[in-house]
Amino acid sequence: MNHTQTNPATSAQDTLQNRVGQRLASCLNEQAAHLPADIEERLRFAREQAMSKAAAARAAQPLAAADLPVLQASQSTLVLGQSSGSGPRWLKLAALVPALLLALGLVVIHHSQWYEQIRAAAELDTGLLSKPLPPAAYNDPGFREYLNEDPNATEEDEQ
Structure with missing residues (x-):
């Protein structure tokens, strides 16, 4: 039986971060309705650039966490293998x-x-x-x- 234990301090921290993020997003969404067209266009362009840089950074990573070898339980035997891909x-x-x-x-x-x-x-x-x-x-x-x-x-x- 595999029981995962979570740290209460970490869980509370994650909950707090999620709440702050949701409040910031809702404030930004409220103010976005009142922005001029040229500022909306600059923000859209900056968002697209950030997304393309993030995609390039993900592609440049040599070994993602999903490609690391993992131990998989197979009935009563542990097997070392790749989690996905070749x-x-x-x-x-x-x-x-x-x-x-x-x-x-x-x-x-x-x-x-x-x-x-x-x-x-x-x-x-x-x-x-x-x-x-x-x-x-x-x-x-x-x-x-x-x-x-x-x-x-x-x-x-x-x-």
Whole structure:
């Protein structure tokens, strides 16, 4: 449950600012009806310029509050994401780097296991070809144990 707490002093300040703003606006609106045409035209022109400068200032801001990353609650998991719009292109490409590193790591692991299998087979073949084997040894179930025996070892060493 997300409960937002408001500061009573801040709330009272906002209320006071709103009241002062409404009083000023109503006083200005009352007096605007009695202004000469040339002053109304100058005020209209000044208002348009202020609006265009405000729009340019908003467009020049590098990162608006709406574009900042926000934490969003998704059931019981927090997700870091953009609140609206799409992020910079380099940020999207940077997100691919971990995936590429993972793929590269998997390829290296696969290659090292393949190399280890080839090395083990070559060691077995070397053992087969370097020791004198009788033809009956190929059918013997203890064939690998025969290959792993030390030819210099005696029966006393093995017991």
